[in-house]
Amino acid sequence: MLETIFIDIANWIRNLLGSAGVPALWNDTVMMLVKLTAIIVFILINALWLVYMERKVAGYMQARIGPNRVGPKGLLQTTADIGKLISKEIIIPKNVDKILFLLAPVLIFVPPLTIFSVIPFGKNMMAIDLNIGLFFVFAIASLSTLIFWIGGWSSYNKYSLLGSMRVISQMVSYELPMMLALLGVIMIVGSLNLSEIILAQESAWFIISQPIAFLIFFIAAVAECNRVPFDLMEGESEIIAGPYTEYSGMGFAMFFLAEYANIMIASAMTTVLFLGGWLAPFGLTFIPSWLWFFVKMYVVIFVFMWLRWTYPRVRIDQLLGFGWKVLVPLSLANIFVTGIGMYIYRALGW
Amino acid sequence: METCIYNVIAFYMLAAVILGSAVMIVAVRNIVHSVLFLAACFISMAGIYLLLDAVYLAIIQVLIYAGAVCIMIIFGIMLIRRADMKESNLFNKQTKLAAGVVAMTLAVYGILAGKTAWTDVTSNVPVPADSLDKIGGLLLSQYVIPFEVAALLLTVALIGAIMLAREVKADGDN
C-alpha cells in the first residue's frame, strides 16, 4: 500500500481523466505536467527544508542550537527568511548588464529541476525513464556552469568575475573525473539507464565493488556543488561571495536555494549510483522503496553538511591540481582495474 | 512514421528559437551576449535532434557544445579583455558585399532544396529504438579508424592549444 502510494495516486488521476473522456494524448500531457509539478514542488519544499537542516546541523556542530524561534523548533525560519528576501529590494548596481543580471537567478533553477525528471525516487517512480539517463544528468548539469558565470559576469564586479572564472575552471575540471569515475559503474552495468543501474546493485551496492569510483565521484560531486572544502566560488574570506556578491533580495535567495537543489541532485545521484537507490538493504522491504531512497539521500546530504562544517577551504591551484593530477589518473586507473577485473571475472566464470 | 501534432509545434518553436538566436548572435553588439545566444541556439538544436530521434546526439550536443564549447569561448573572451564589452562585436567593411553573397547562397540553396524530390529517397523505416547500442557498436567496429583518428585529432588540438596559449616567458627569467 505504502509502497505504491504515489503510483496509485497517479493511476487514480489518470483513470479519473480517462473516465472524464479526455483523449489519451491529452491525458498523457496532463499526467506529465502533474508529475513534473509534483517534482518541482517537492524540490522547492526540500530546498527550504535543507536550508533549515543545514543551519541546524551547523549549529549543533558548533555547540549551539541553530534557529529555534520562528515556528515550532524554528521550522519556519527559512520560510520567514524567504519572505523577508522577497520583500527586499533587488538592488541593481550601475553598469551591470541588466537583463543577464536578472536572468541568471531565474535560470539557475532550470538545470536542477530538469535533472530531477529522470531520477528514480522509488520503484517505478520516475517522471521520465530515459534510456541514457546518466548521460542526460551530466549534460544538463554542465549547463549550470554557464549560468553561474552569467551571474558573475553580469554583476560588473571584480570579485564576481574572479568567482565566476573560478566556477568555470572548477566545474569543468571536476566534470571529467566524475564521468570517468562512473565509467567503472557503467562498464559493470552495461547501461546508462538509471533504473537498470539500481537494479544491478541488487546483490551488492557499487560502493562495495567500486569504492574508488565512489570516492572520486563523491569528491567531484562536492566540488561540482561548490561546497566546502571546494567552495572557492564563494570563498567569503577571499572573494566575498563570488558571483553572488552583487545580488540581493530574491536574486540571492534563488542562488542560495539552487545550491541546495544541486546538493540534492548530487546526493540523489550518489544514492542511485553507489548506494543502491531505492533498494532496501538487509531485506528490509517492508519499508517502502521511496522512503529508503530518501533515507539514503538524506544521509548523503548530512555527510555533505558534515564536511562543510568541518573542513577549511582549499586553494584554487590545489583544487585544480587535485582534480587533474590525482582524480583523473585515479579514475583512469579505476577504469583499467575494473576492466581487468571484469575480464577475469568472466573468464573464470565465478 | 508517427506524426504527432506536438512534433510539428515543437519543430516550429525550436526552429524559431534557433533562427532567432542565430540572428541575434550575428546582430548583437556585445560578444558575451552573442555567446549566450549561441548557447541558447545549441540547446534548442538539441531539441531538433530529439525530434529526429537522435537522442544520443542531442545529449552530446548539450554536453559538448553548450557545456564545453561555449564555456571555452567565454574563457577566451575573458582572457582577451577589452575596454568596452558593449562594442565588442561589430561589423566590418565588407558587410554589404557579404550580405549579397549570402543572399545568393541562400537563394541557390533554397532553390536546390525545393527542386530535389526528397520523397523519392525517403524510406519509411523507423529509426531503431536502441540507437545508442548501435552507434556504440558501429563506432568501435566499422568506424574504429576514424574514431581513433578523431581521438588523435583531439589530442593534437589539445597539445597545440596549450602550446599556442602557453605563457610567453618575458626575458626568459620569469
Next chain:
Amino acid sequence: MFGKGLVKGLNVTWKEFWSKKFTVQYPDEQHTKPPRFHGKFQLNSDACIACGLCANACPNGVIKIESEKVNKKKYLTKYVMNIQYCLFCGMCVEACNKGALRFTQEHDMSQYFYKDIPLVFVDREAPKPDPETENKEKDDDKSKKAGKAPEKEGQ
C-alpha cells in the same frame, strides 16, 4: 598517512554534534553578571556632594556637574552623564569618595532616540536658601557627617 587529519576533524565535529550546547536564549534567560560588572551607572544623589572628582577623573569628559551654593554648601542641581562617550573604565566610580556613584548590573542602555541616551541623574532647581532652616541645616550637616562615615566604611 594522508587523510588521518581529515578523519580526525570529522570525528571532532561528530562529537560536537552530540555535545552539550552552550547557547543561552538571551531575552528569556540571562547570564548572571558578576558584582563588579560595569553596567549602567547609578547615582545616589543624596550622597553626592558635587565635589567634581568623578568629572575630573573621567578621561573622556563624560560627566557634567552643575551645582549651586546653598547655605554654604554645594547643592547638586544637575548631574548628566553623556553615556555615549563613556569608556566604562570605572575611573569615576573609583574616584568617588562618598560611594555615591556606582555600577549596576544592568547592561541594556540602548535608546530609541539619541536625545534619550545621556543619563540624567539629577536635574533640579536649587532650593531657595531659607534663612530659617539655615541653622537647622547646619546641625543636620553635622549629624549627617557623623552618620556618613561608618556607612562609607561599610562599602
Next chain:
Amino acid sequence: MLRTETYTVNFGPQHPATHGVFRVMLNLDGERIVKAEPVCGYLHRGVEKLAENRTYQQVIPYTDRLDYLAAGLQNQGYVETIEKLMEIEVPDRAEYLRIITAELSRIASHVLFVGVYALDIGAFTGFLLCFRERERILDLMEELTGSRMTYSYARIGGVAADAPEGWLDRVEKVVNDLPYYFDIYDDLISGNEIFQARTKYVGYLSAESAVDYSLSGPTLRGSGIDYDLRKAKPYSIYDRFNFEVPLGENGDCFDRYFCRILEMRQSVYILQQAIEQIRETDGPIMAKVPKVLKPPKGEAYHEIESSKGILGYYVVSDGSNKPYRVHVRRPSFVNLGFLDEMCRGGLVADLVAILGSIDIVLGEVDC
C-alpha cells in the same frame, strides 16, 4: 597559467578577511598577486595625541582600545613604563595579578586568532568552538575587572582591585581545562591536511628578513628566531616562571599559527605556576603613589611581549601631570610592513592566509 593583464582589486576596507577596516590594494595577474600594498588608518583615533591631553591615569582606558583582544597586556605595558619613569616598586601580589591577567589575555587573543584563522582558511566550526573557550576566559576577566574586553585593570603602582573570593580557583579550573581544548584545535584545525596544504610553504618569511623588518612575536618566532622578551629581557616577574619559547622551522604560515598554539600551552604552564605562587603571596595591591602623578622630567622606553609581538611605550614627561609625548610601538603595525614581500607571487587565497597569520588587530595598527 595563462598570463593576463594585471588589474587592481581593492581588498577591503570592508572585507571579511581583513579583520576590521583595512585595505590591501592588490595588483592581480589572474589570481596571482603582483603587488599587495597595505593601506591602513581607517581606525586612526589619534591615541597618542589624546594622551597628551590626559593625566597619566586617564591614558589607561585608551591603551585598552589599542589591542582590544588582549587589553590586559596593553595596560601592563603602559603602566610599567610609567613605573619605570617614576621608579615605583610594585607590590608582589599586584605583579602576580597583572601576570595572570596578561597571560589570560594572551590566551584569549591567541584562541581568537586560532578561530579567526580557521575562518579565514574557510573552516567555520573552528571559529565558533574557539569562541566558546574564549568566552570562559572573558567570564573570568569580567568577574575580576568588570569588563569583558577593555579591562582597564592595571593602575600605576598596582592593580585596580584584588581578586574576588574563589576567583583563583575558578581560574585554575579553566586553565586546567584549556589543554583539552587545544587538543581539539589540533585535531580539528592544525592536523587537518587541507589546512596544512593551505598554510604550509605559504607566505615564507626567512629569519633574516624577519629580523630585518623588525617583525616580532609569533611572527618572528615562526621563522625560528628565539626572541621572546619574557625570556630575553624578563620584565615584571617573568624570571620567576619556568617556560619555553616555542619556535617554528620553516617560517611559513603554518609555523606562525602553530607557534601560537604552542605558546598558549606555555601560557597555561605559566598561569599554573602563577596561581600556585600568588596563593602564598599576600599583601597590598597598590604601591604608595600620590593621587596626582607628576613624574620627574625625563623619558622612558619600555617594551613587553604582547600577544602580537613587542609592544613598546615611549613616554616623555615634562614634569607636569600630563605626559608630554606618548608613543606606542605597536607590533601589529610593524609586522604589517612585510606583507607585500610575503604575498608577492602568491594567490589571492594566500593573501588571506598570510594576513591572518600575522594576526593584526586594526585598533592597534591604526592607533
Next chain:
Amino acid sequence: MDNKLDSVIKELQEKFSEIKVSEQQVVTVPVEQLTSFMQMLKDEYYMDFLTNVTAVDYPSDKNQNGEEDDEEDKGTMEVIYNVNSITEGYTLMVKTSVARQNPKLPSMFSVWGGAHFQEREVFDLLGIIFTDHPDLKRILLDDSFKGYPLRKDFQWVGGRK
C-alpha cells in the same frame, strides 16, 4: 645597567667623539653621522633589530599652545631609535635632533627594513622627512590631511561639542 652595554658605549664614544651619552645610556648622535653610526651598530655590534622609531617635537618656547609665530622658531625635533641586539642581548636608545624648520634626516631603511613603516608613521604624524625613503607618504592619515597632528602647534578644529 649592563656591563656589556657599558663597554659597547665606551667603544662607541672612542670611535665617534661627537656623540653624547646620558645617564640612562641614551646616545645622542648628530644627524650627519647618523647613517654611518647606525650602519656600524648593525655591522659591528650585531644590533640587527630596530624596535622602535619615533620622534618628539620640542618647540623653542615649549609653549604647548604654539602661539608664538613659527618663523622665528628655533626649536628642534628629536628622533628616537631603539635598537636591540637579538644575539648579544643588549638594547640601545639612539637619539638625534633636527631643526624644526627643516626637519630632514637620512632614512634608516637601507640599514633596517623595519624602518619602512615606522618612518612613514613619523613622517605622517610629525612631518619629519626621511630622505632616501623608498615610499614616503602618509600612512595613518588621509592623503588630503593638512598639518602634522603630533606637533605641538597643531590645532585641531572640530570634534565633539
Next chain:
Amino acid sequence: MVTISLTHYVMLSAILFSIGLFGVLAKKNAVSVLICIELMLNAVNINFIAFSKYITPADFMGQIFAIFVITVAAAEVGVGLAIIIAIYRNNLPVDLDEIDWLKW
C-alpha cells in the same frame, strides 16, 4: 494534418548556414567568426541527422558523421581560441580587419 518532412529540416539548415556564413564574412571580432563557424557546422549537423533519419535510418551513417563533426568542431574552437589568445598576447589587434599579414 501538417507533417514535418525532410524539406523543413533542409530549409532550417539552409537558413542557419546562411546566417553563419554572413557572420563569418561580416564580423570584425575573431571570436565572433569562430562562433559563426560553429553555427555553420551545426547547420551541417542538422542535415546529417535529418538525412540519417529520413533516408538511411538503419545504419546511422549520418549520426556517426555528426559525431565526428562535433569532435572536429571542438578541436577547432580550442585551437582557434588559442591562436586568438596568442595574437592578443603579442599585443596585436584581434579585429580581423586589422589582421592582414597574409598580404604579400
Next chain:
Amino acid sequence: MLVEFAMHHAWLVPLIPALSFLIIVFLTRPFEKLTAFLSVSFMAISCFFASLAAYGVFNNHELAEHPLVYNFFNWLSIGIPGANELQINLGVQLDPTSAMMLFMVSFVATFIQLYSVGYMKGDPGFSTFFSYVSLFAASMLLLVISSNLLEMFVAWEGVGLCSYLLIGFYSHKISAREAAKKAFVTCRVADFGLLLGILGLVITFGTLDIMELNDKINNFKEYTSYGTLTLLAVLVFIGPIAKSGQFPLHVWLPDAMEGPTPVSALIHAATMVVAGVYLVARMMFLFDAVPAAMNMVAITGGFTALFAALIAITQTEIKRILAYSTVSQLGYMMLALGVGSLTASMFHMWTHAFFKALMFLAAGSVIHAVHTPNVWKMGGIVKKMPVTSWTFVVGGLAISGIPPFAGFWSKDEILVATMNSGHYVLYAMGAFTAFLTAFYMWRLIFLAFYGKEKPENHPHESPWTMCVPLVVLAVGATVGGFFGMPWNNMWAHWIFFGEPHHAGHVAWGAMISSVALAVAGIYLAYRLYLKDTEKVKARQLAEKYQFWYQLSFNKFYIDEIFLWFNHTVVDGSAKLMYLFDIYVVDGIVNGLGGFARLTGDGLRVLQTGSMQNYALVFFLGVLAVTILMAFTGPSAAGLVLGGVM
C-alpha cells in the same frame, strides 16, 4: 584445473608485469618499498603462472607438434571485409619452445628483480628502474607468446625501447647516454630489415599468423619463387643480427654494459639478446625452406662465436668480458640453429640464461663491493665474498663446459649437431671457441677472485636479496643441464624442429674432446694468471704478439671501421648530392621562382591579406560552381571545370 587455467590464460603472464608497470608509474612511484614489493611479487605471480603453463605444456605431448593457439581478440582488420581482409589477432601461441622461454624469462626476471632490490637501494631512480624492468619483462614475455609476427614485432620494439631506457638509466653519465643511443640506433637499423621482411611475408602470403605462415611456406611454390623466399629469409634474419649481437652489428652489446648490472643480467644474458635467436627459432620453417639462408645463419653464428671469444681474452673490464662471452654464446646458439638443430639451440639458451645471469649478477655484486670494474684491480675476493665467488665459479665451470654443469651438455649438443650436419669447419671453429671460452672465463676468475688480495679494496658480502638470486641461479646452472643429457634426451623429446631426436645416441668422441679442450683452457689460464703471481708470462705473450693483442684488445677495430664508413662514404656521397642540389635542382627552382616573382609582382594587388575577403571570394567561387552544376547539367559543368568533376 589451475594448470588448465594458466594454459588458457597465458596472456596473463605478460599482462601482470605490464600491470605492475602501470601501477608503479601512476600510483606507487613515491613509495620505494611498496614499489619493490609490488614489482617483485607481480613478477613472482607471473612466474608462477608461467611455470604452471609450462608444466601444462610439458604434460601434453600433442602440443609439441600442434601448438595451442588462441586469439583473444581481433586487433586489426585491414582491407575490405570478406574479400582480401587481413585479420590480425592479438593471440597467444603456446608450444614447448615458448613455454620454456616463458618459464625461463619470468624465472630469471623474478630473481633479477629481487636482486635489484638490494642493488638499486638508495638510487634516486629506484621506482623508475622497477617500472622499466617490469615493462621490459612484459614486452619480452609478450614477444615469447605472441602468435603472429606483427604482435611479435610490437613486443620486439617494446623490448628495444626498454633496453634503451635501461641502458641509459644513468642518464647523467655521457657514456650511458651514448651507449643507449648506440644500442637503439643499431637495433633500429636492423629492425628496418626485419620490418621489410615482415611486410614481404604479408604481401607474399597474406597472413602474419605464424602457424598459417608455417603451413603456407611448407608449400611456398604456390605463392612465390625460391629467390624471393631467400630474400625474405635474409631480411628477417637482419633483425636478429642486431638484437642478438651477431657480427657485425654486435657493437652495441658490450657498450650496453653501462646500464645497471641487473639490467645487463636481464637484457644481455637471459632475455633480450636471445629474442633474436628466438625469432629465428620461431621462423625456423622459413629458414629451413631456404638452405642458403640456413648456411648464412650457421656461418654468422660460428664466426661470431669465435670472433667474440677472441676479443674476450684480452678485455680487462669484468662486465665487458662477460658481454663478449655473451656474444660468443649467442653465436653458438645461432650456429646451432644454422645447422638445423633447434633443440641444441634452445637447450643452450636455457642453460646460458642461468649461468650467464648468474655471472652477471655475481659480477655486479663484485663491482658493487669493490667499486671498480677492472679485473686487474681485483683479486682474492673469494675470502671476503664467499657466496658471490663460489656461485661465480659455478658459472665459470658451466660456461667452460665441465661436466656435469649445465653448459657442458648444451655446448656438447651444439658441437655434435654441427658435426652431424657435416659442417666440419664450423665444428672446428666451435671447438676452438670452447677452448677460448674456458681460457678467458678462467682468466677472469683467477684474476678477480683468487690471487693476492688488493689492499685498496674492502669487499664485503652483499645483502640477502642479492645473494638469494645468486644461489638459486647457481643451482639452476648446475642442474639445468640434466634435462638434455644425451642419455635421457628429455629436451629433444620436447623441443625440436622436424623430427625429434632419439635417445641412446651418445657421441663420446665429441664429448671427450670438448672436455679436454675446456680443461686445457682452464689449465692455460691457471698457468698464466694464478700460478704466475706476477703475470710475467702473460705480459711477455702480449708483448710478443703485440699486433694480435692490440687487434683483440681494440675489438678488431669494428667501431672504428663503422666510423670511417660513416665519415667517408656517407658524408662523401652527401657532399656530391649537395653539389647536385645547389647547382642543378636549385637552378631550376630559382628560374621558376624568378618567373613566379615577376608574375606575383603584377598580381599582388589582389592580395588584400584579409582572411574574410578571401573567404568571400571563395564562397563566390563555390556558388558559381554550384550554379553551374545544378542548373546547366553535368556535361556543361564538366566542360567548364575541365573534366575534374
